Amino acid sequence: MIRRLAMFEMFRFASVGVGAAVVYFIGALILDQLFDFPPVSASFWAFIISAGVSFAGHRYFTFSTKQNLKRQALRFSFSTIIGVILSTFIPILLQAQPPILSYGVVFIVVPCVSFTLLKFFVFTKA
Secondary structure, three states: OHHHHHHHHHHHHHHHHHHHHHHHHHHHHHHHHOOOOOHHHHHHHHHHHHHHHHHHHHHHHHOOOOOOHHHHHHHHHHHHHHHHHHHHHHHHHOOOOOHHHHHHHHHHHHHHHHHHHHHHHHOOOO
């Protein structure tokens, strides 16, 4: 039973995460291609936009928590800052490569780091 609940939680996390990641990826491409943002700026702002999608989805769908909103929002902000740092520095590290490569790396790395922080730091049951 616990294993099944964990699988559902992972599915819900993945669903919200994929939604937020798609918002990030499309946002970064739009900012880069249509509005001529530099790749680092496009990645940064796209991540900020996707963070709102992520918080709401994980709070109400993934972890379905009734814990203190302020506490979770503060901790989520901290975890988001880590995501922003990653989404900003990955394109810097890969700036010699085509921008789409750095967007793809962010698309993979940030959700993995985020799950760990959200599960064990932001949306804890205690």
